[in-house]
Amino acid sequence: xxxxVSMNKKxxxxxxxxxxxxxxxxxxxxxxxxxxHRSIETREVANAIFYLLRTxxxxxxxxxxxxxxxxxYTYFRNWKNxxxxxxxxxxxxxxxxxxxxxxxxxxxxxxxxxxxxxxxKGDLVVLMRVRKSMEGNGTS
Numbered sequence: 640x641x642x643x644v645s646m647n648k649k650x651x652x653x654x655x656x657x658x659x660x661x662x663x664x665x666x667x668x669x670x671x672x673x674x675x676h677r678s679i680e681t682r683e684v685a686n687a688i689f690y691l692l693r694t695x696x697x698x699x700x701x702x703x704x705x706x707x708x709x710x711x712y713t714y715f716r717n718w719k720n721x722x723x724x725x726x727x728x729x730x731x732x733x734x735x736x737x738x739x740x741x742x743x744x745x746x747x748x749x750x751x752x753x754x755x756x757x758x759x760k761g762d763l764v765v766l767m768r769v770r771k772s773m774e775g776n777g778t779s
Contacts, residue, residue, distance in 0.1 A: 650704065653689040655682060662734075666727045668718070679706050679714075687711040 649656070655663065660682055667685070670677040687705035691698065698708040705711060718724050733743040 651686070651690050653693045654686045655689070660685075662731070663727065666723070666730055668721065668723060679710055681714070684711055684714045688715050 663685060664682070667681055683706055687701055687708075688711060690696075690705065691701060691711070698712050701708045701711060736743055736745075
């Protein structure tokens with residue numbers, strides 16, 4: 640099990656502050672009723688996930704003062720599959736937009752058509768190179 644951390648002490652720059660945790664905690668699923676008692680602090684799981692996302696390390700390379708990587712991964716996967724991450728993103732985006740004096744939901748979107756054209760051309764160039772190299776090898 641991960642080492643307990645004083646609420647005011649951060650081990651890593653990615654650890655949640657008390658204020659950040661106060662925003663995030665109500666958005667996370669509560670422990671299921673019945674069954675085993677939850678032995679892992681969800682704040683520590685969240686800290687581990689944010690550490691991993693920020694550093695880009697692999698799951699197996701999480702520092703040992705976090706919960707076991709398998710546990711952290713299971714929470715991450717479950718929150719992804721049940722829509723928790725999407726809900727968190729939606730709620731925080733709405734709050735930020737309101738703080739900035741904007742409507743909760745965007746009223747318009749922008750699609751950069753030049754990027755779409757470039758991507759299409761890039762795909763064709765790659766295919767043409769592959770085709771030419773196959774012809775040169777006599778495999779076509």
